[in-house]
Structures are given as C-alpha cells and as structure tokens.
Amino acid sequence: MDSTQNANSEQHYKILVLAIAIGITGVFIRFAGDENSTYFSWIANLLLILGVAIGLRTVFKIIK
Numbered sequence: 001m002d003s004t005q006n007a008n009s010e011q012h013y014k015i016l017v018l019a020i021a022i023g024i025t026g027v028f029i030r031f032a033g034d035e036n037s038t039y040f041s042w043i044a045n046l047l048l049i050l051g052v053a054i055g056l057r058t059v060f061k062i063i064k
Contacts, residue, residue, distance in 0.1 A: 007062050015058045023051030 026047030033040025 006064075012058055012062050016055060019051045019055035019058060021051075022047055022054065026051060 026044045029040055029047065030044035033044065
C-alpha cells in the first residue's frame with residue numbers, strides 16, 4: 001500500500017474522532033463532577049489518558 005493511501009485511510013480519522021471524543025468526555029467529567037469526589041477525578045484522568053494514548057498511536061500510524 002502506498003504511504004499516501006495509508007495516510008488518507010478513512011479508518012485513521014474515525015479512530016482520531018473517537019479519541020477526541022473520549023478526551024473531551026474526560027474534560028467534561030472533570031469540570032462537571034463534584035470537587036470532593038475522587039471517583040470523578042480518577043475517571044476523568046483515565047479517560048484523558050486513554051484518549052491521548054489512542055490519538056497519539058493513530059497519529060504515529062498515519063505518519064508511518
């Protein structure tokens with residue numbers, strides 16, 4: 001497969017949209033959750049890390 005075709009693959013961009021949605025959900029939970037609840041903080045951090053990891057992995061696949 002040509003590298004240009006690989007970079008333009010629709011699947012990469014679907015995964016990027018999913019990663020961004022996960023990250024935005026993490027940000028929303030951080031600000032919408034109760035300040036005294038550690039569960040909201042843990043969930044928000046987990047979602048942010050997961051979104052960033054998926055996004056970076058996908059970007060590096062596109063670059064490759």
